[in-house]
Amino acid sequence: MAANSVFRHSYWDAVNVAVIPGQAVFFVLLARAYGALPTTTLLALLPVLYALALQNSGANHNHHHTPFFRSRRLNALTRMGFSLQGEPKTPHNIYHGHHHSTNRSWDHDSYLRIVGLRAPIRRQLSRFGLSFVEALGLRYFVLLVLLKRWPLERVAALASPADPELGRHVLGRVAQPAALRAATFDLGAWLGFRLLLCAIDWRFFFLYYVPANYLITSLRMGEDFMHHWGAADAFDVRRNAVSCYGKLYNWLTFNLGYHQEHHLRPTAHWLSLPSMTEGLPRDRRIVPFSHYVNVPLFYPRLAAEIARRAASQVGAAEAAASGSASTEVGSGAPGAAAAGHGE
Ligand SMILES: [Zn+2]
Ligand SMILES: [Zn+2]
Numbered sequence: 001m002a003a004n005s006v007f008r009h010s011y012w013d014a015v016n017v018a019v020i021p022g023q024a025v026f027f028v029l030l031a032r033a034y035g036a037l038p039t040t041t042l043l044a045l046l047p048v049l050y051a052l053a054l055q056n057s058g059a060n061h062n063h064h065h066t067p068f069f070r071s072r073r074l075n076a077l078t079r080m081g082f083s084l085q086g087e088p089k090t091p092h093n094i095y096h097g098h099h100h101s102t103n104r105s106w107d108h109d110s111y112l113r114i115v116g117l118r119a120p121i122r123r124q125l126s127r128f129g130l131s132f133v134e135a136l137g138l139r140y141f142v143l144l145v146l147l148k149r150w151p152l153e154r155v156a157a158l159a160s161p162a163d164p165e166l167g168r169h170v171l172g173r174v175a176q177p178a179a180l181r182a183a184t185f186d187l188g189a190w191l192g193f194r195l196l197l198c199a200i201d202w203r204f205f206f207l208y209y210v211p212a213n214y215l216i217t218s219l220r221m222g223e224d225f226m227h228h229w230g231a232a233d234a235f236d237v238r239r240n241a242v243s244c245y246g247k248l249y250n251w252l253t254f255n256l257g258y259h260q261e262h263h264l265r266p267t268a269h270w271l272s273l274p275s276m277t278e279g280l281p282r283d284r285r286i287v288p289f290s291h292y293v294n295v296p297l298f299y300p301r302l303a304a305e306i307a308r309r310a311a312s313q314v315g316a317a318e319a320a321a322s323g324s325a326s327t328e329v330g331s332g333a334p335g336a337a338a339a340g341h342g343e
Pocket of ligand 1: 224227241
């Protein structure tokens with residue numbers, strides 16, 4: 001790696017930064033061409049939009065862990081640039097910091113539940129409808145205002161009813177003055193770009209961009225699950241994640257596939273991650289092509305094995321509760337493991 005007076009780690013970080021103008025130009029051109037494009041082309045472009053979202057996410061992730069520039073102002077501008085697509089990045093990055101600071105098993109969660117497909121159809125439809133109301137940031141603005149006026153507990157209960165503790169943690173960090181300022185600037189960049197697209201062609205924005213983003217964002221909500229489901233040991237920092245060495249996937253996302261390497265040392269630069277693979281244990285989980293294959297649908301035998309282990313642990317726990325369990329029981333149960341490694 002070669003740093004210089006502008007780039008803190010490597011001038012190769014410029015390829016991550018290039019994602020910002022590259023994608024901005026792409027979406028502006030798409031908005032301008034929208035009226036002349038047939039529906040089949042617009043549908044065929046959805047996987048491309050998905051790939052661009054992954055690329056934006058990979059580049060922002062690298063910048064979050066190892067800020068590219070020596071100048072704080074350039075780093076702030078870059079974060080705002082990544083906020084043009086997807087979501088304003090400061091709250092997202094704070095949530096990601098929480099992901100790194102907590103150990104948990106994802107084996108007993110459900111991808112379908114996480115992306116919202118287990119919810120009643122009526123709730124799914126209302127979520128989709130709300131995405132149009134929120135297309136210009138209503139939710140973010142309400143949250144920013146409430147963070148200044150309401151007690152944190154009350155905002156967390158409203159924003160994250162399923163996990164108020166997580167909401168308290170993330171929103172508590174967002175409410176810090178420096179983070180709140182950064183989040184406001186991110187929101188400004190995010191909204192400004194959306195207003196630009198809307199001004200170019202409001203039909204493109206509301207009939208294509210917003211629904212496409214809704215679809216992409218919903219499916220991407222399951223990424224943490226896919227990065228960790230089936231990991232060899234959820235509480236061993238050398239085996240608690242799933243790596244994927246697919247060349248195209250890592251080229252597109254700037255090495256997002258090296259997830260075990262990344263969890264072992266989150267501050268390692270993205271170009272250093274491949275050199276860490278050799279030192280990792282062989283009995284960890286690796287998947288081909290992309291993390292997106294790491295779902296129970298493609299690994300029914302592993303899913304069945306995980307279900308069998310969970311059932312036997314529940315059986316053992318019930319036996320222990322009734323007083324007839326052996327002393328071997330608790331050590332393998334998820335709750336016991338979590339307690340043991342959480343300290
Ligand atoms: Zn992870
Ligand atoms: Zn990370």
